[in-house]
Amino acid sequence: MPLDLATIKALFPRASDELTQAFADQNAAVFGQYEITDGNRLDFFLAQIGLESSGLSVLEENLNYRADRLCAVWPNRFPTVDAAAACAANPEALANTVYANRMGNGAPASGDGYQFRGRGAIMLTGRDAYAHVGAIAGLDLINQPDLASDPDHALAVACAFWQWKNANPVCDSGDFTAVTVAVNGGTIGLADRQAWLAKVRRVCATLPDAQVRPPPSQPSPDRVAAVQRALLAADYTEVGAADGLMGPHTIAAIRRFRGDHQLGDGLIDDALMTALGNPVIERHQQA
Secondary structure, eight states, X not given: OOOOHHHHHHHOTTSXXXXXXHHHHHHHHHHHHTTOOXXXXXXXXXXXXXXXXXXXXXXXXXXXXXXXXXXXXXXTTOSSHHHHTTTTTOHHHHHHHHTTTXXXXXXXXXXXXXXXXXXXXXXXXXHHHHHHHHHHHTOOTXXXXXXXXXXXXXXXXXXXXXXXXXXXXXXXXXXXXHHHHHHHSSOTTHHHHHHHHHHHHHHHTTOOTTTSOOOSSOOOHHHHHHHHHHHHHTTOGGGOOOOSOOOHHHHHHHHHHHHHXXXXXXXXXXXXXXXXXXXXXXXOOOO
8 A cells, every 4th residue: 555745744844845745656566575564564564653753853873972871871891981071072083983893884993883883764773784784775885874764765774674574564563562572682662663563554544545445345244333433342442432334444444454453454254253252233123
């Protein structure tokens, strides 16, 4: 399901016009290439890049810290303010210090820490990551690392990272925390990532009719209402109300439920009804 410019701006209002336009132009082809399709794959991807890049507004890691802040963030490396003084307000020195001798980087003198600092929509970090992701994306990120944050390549780089981490199968399991670990290496910012996921699902539930379209053969309002009640009982609250209308919010809830329960594509069918416990369809006669 391609995302149009208006939806991308609603998701990421602080992103630059150049980046949002590139995202709109590229996402159908790039998502298709990396099989980041509807459901959890797309929702989880958008939520993760939303958190990592502050809503696509920061495509390069901020390494400009005061000495006292360095002591708080890296207490083992900077146990005192005096120990942090050389790296305070000095992004290059800081990156070369804290990222040295790991993630494929060389010693501080190699400059790898700063050369391969966090960049792009998913904050690609470290020589190994730049090498692996560049190979997948077909970009020479080792010699041209700034391509990772270039608007013309940022989406493809993030999707290539997603493939490198084999995130799609984890998405299919419905385990958002496990996807966070795959992307981040831990669960840093999990609550904020979950808030991003809620925003993605809220915004994408209001896509234009051309992008979120009810099935050609509509189920009866009574059947829709039964599904809505069951979804609400299961905490899929984006449904809103059990009004029997097959609108975008109900479609979004059904798609999320189907993704969470690995039901495959579709909307209201026998597989969904069974997974919901075959909710009772209450038929109402009009007077």
